[in-house]
Amino acid sequence: MADTLTDKEILDISNKILSKYDLCDHCLGRIFAKIETGLTNKKRGQIIKREIKYLKKIEVKNCWLCSGLIDEIPHFVELVTTHLKNYEYDTFLIGTKVDEDIIFREQTLSDLTGLEYSESIKTELNREIGKILEKKLKKDVDFKKPTIMVIIDTSFDDVKLQIGSLFIYGRYKKFKRDIPQTRWFCKICRGKGCRRCNYSGKTYKTSVEELVAKRFLELSMGDDESFHGCGREDIDVRMLGNGRPFILEIKNPIIRSLNLKKLESDINIDNKDSIEVSKFRFSSRDEVVKLKDSGLRKTYRIVMRGEKPLNNEKLKKVAQSLRGLRIGQFTPSRVAHRRANMVREKQIYNCKIESLDGAMAILTLEAESGTYIKELVSGDDGRTKPSISEMIGTPCRVEELDVIEIKGE
Numbered sequence: 001m002a003d004t005l006t007d008k009e010i011l012d013i014s015n016k017i018l019s020k021y022d023l024c025d026h027c028l029g030r031i032f033a034k035i036e037t038g039l040t041n042k043k044r045g046q047i048i049k050r051e052i053k054y055l056k057k058i059e060v061k062n063c064w065l066c067s068g069l070i071d072e073i074p075h076f077v078e079l080v081t082t083h084l085k086n087y088e089y090d091t092f093l094i095g096t097k098v099d100e101d102i103i104f105r106e107q108t109l110s111d112l113t114g115l116e117y118s119e120s121i122k123t124e125l126n127r128e129i130g131k132i133l134e135k136k137l138k139k140d141v142d143f144k145k146p147t148i149m150v151i152i153d154t155s156f157d158d159v160k161l162q163i164g165s166l167f168i169y170g171r172y173k174k175f176k177r178d179i180p181q182t183r184w185f186c187k188i189c190r191g192k193g194c195r196r197c198n199y200s201g202k203t204y205k206t207s208v209e210e211l212v213a214k215r216f217l218e219l220s221m222g223d224d225e226s227f228h229g230c231g232r233e234d235i236d237v238r239m240l241g242n243g244r245p246f247i248l249e250i251k252n253p254i255i256r257s258l259n260l261k262k263l264e265s266d267i268n269i270d271n272k273d274s275i276e277v278s279k280f281r282f283s284s285r286d287e288v289v290k291l292k293d294s295g296l297r298k299t300y301r302i303v304m305r306g307e308k309p310l311n312n313e314k315l316k317k318v319a320q321s322l323r324g325l326r327i328g329q330f331t332p333s334r335v336a337h338r339r340a341n342m343v344r345e346k347q348i349y350n351c352k353i354e355s356l357d358g359a360m361a362i363l364t365l366e367a368e369s370g371t372y373i374k375e376l377v378s379g380d381d382g383r384t385k386p387s388i389s390e391m392i393g394t395p396c397r398v399e400e401l402d403v404i405e406i407k408g409e
Helices: 007-018 025-030 041-051 069-084 100-113 121-137 208-220 260-270 285-292 312-322 373-378 388-392
Strands: 091-097 148-153 158-163 166-174 224-229 238-251 275-282 298-306 326-330 343-357 360-367 396-406
Touching: 007 025, 007 041, 007 100, 025 041, 025 121, 069 091, 069 121, 069 148, 069 158, 091 121, 166 208, 166 285, 208 224, 208 238, 208 260, 208 275, 224 285, 238 275, 238 285, 260 275, 298 373, 312 343, 312 360, 312 388, 326 373, 360 373, 360 396, 373 388, 373 396, 388 396
Parallel strands: 091 148, 238 396
Antiparallel strands: 148 158, 166 238, 166 275, 224 238, 298 360, 298 396, 326 343, 343 360
């Protein structure tokens, strides 16, 4: 019977234990669970008792260790079934909390026998409940990434669900200049609601995040969401072209089988003058990490104004000089309160002059992810070097800015 203990040693240990404690077959068998596979703990315990001619009949309810807990497995199965009945999910995993007195008794027993051959009562409960539920629910146990993690507090019949988030990839275009990408909570009340924010808890009335997430939350019955964008544009910058990639995370969803095509259409109809979404598909937490780290190139349309009329030849030379140039940008003054003060080197890939009319010029510029375009134009009091203002010899500022392409995926 044994791999690391002889049969005689197993029987001697069992005699020693049973002379002190009344154990049910499950709890005795569990002491030697790791020695030989292919048997249930109950069967293993029965064999041992037969071998040592232990004739005393110990009912589970009278077991010194589990105090009848093992017999409650069918009850816990029904409890979990009730809690899961409204949820959509593919896989699950069971976890349990066990009364401290039982854990203490289990530790007392392990002090006599050692832990190397035994498994905990929690492990047996998790496995046996899971096995029954797999058949009953026709769902699979997943030990790595279950859709729902079920935690049963066996002392109070309390069930808590840890529900895997639902992730949806998409792209958005933003047509208005007064909508932030994500919710901005009021700085005064921090989202609680106050007179300053008209008791909305927000600095701005809405955001791309809220416009996209509203219908998802309604249909999935999730209780919260997070918006993971591939970078972000300033509130006064439009996002045009092929749109900005994002992943919407719906937290604690009840419904997961969503019609993404219809959602895409409905969101666009609801917000036709503000945003447009496309390319919806289901995603994952791993893709969120990849999206955040992707660093995709961006192409901008810049409408800029000089303090005096701009020289066409000078501007042409500046555009040529910018192509392939690496610039240094010290953290802009406008974001210094939330970003670390440091110099960031960024690559400018291309720059074209679209038009020039006196002090107004329109440029198309392709740059590395994370380039501060407004500061590239103005110089930000020398914090960006070189800048277009410095290279032209005339102070300039951005009047309007649009992202017109995000390259790669």
